[in-house]
Amino acid sequence: MTTPALTGTPRSLRRRIRTSAAAALTGAAAVLALTGCSGLSFQDDICAGGEYPVMTVGATGSACVKDGEKVPEGYTRYPEGKVPQKVDDEWDVYWRTHTVDKEGNVIDAPEAG
Structure with a gap:
């Protein structure tokens, strides 16, 4: 034909x-x-390989620190079992409205203003 x-x-x-x-x-x-039409979804990692996430004390900021390096002043490690791994995962969302105080207690984050 x-x-x-x-x-x-x-x-x-x-x-x-x-x-x-x-x-x-x-x-x-x-x-x-x-590109996502297959029904699969992909999330970005919070930190790159060879890094670990830390959060600001008393606020909702975060950073990534190279493995083996100390936590910078004004930051702390996330509480065990509550470490965000992927962007928008359960703990990433949670820490947007919560933080830790200087004693390490989990508290509601201060209102932005």
Whole structure:
């Protein structure tokens, strides 16, 4: 069967056009599958490999510190079992409205103002 738009085109060229079109469609399907249309969701890590997260004392700020380095002044480690791992995970969301005081007690974060 000859496609009307390709009538008068040499057979080898028609074959290359069809092969290119099939490859383009296959590539487009792969892109869609890898960009979230497959139902999978991806979250960014809070810190890069070789780092650990710390939070500001008395506020909702945070930072990442290289493994083996001390916690900077004004920061503390997250309480055990309450460390955010991924952006928007349970603990990342929780620490947006909570913090720790100078004694290490979990408290409601002060209102921004």
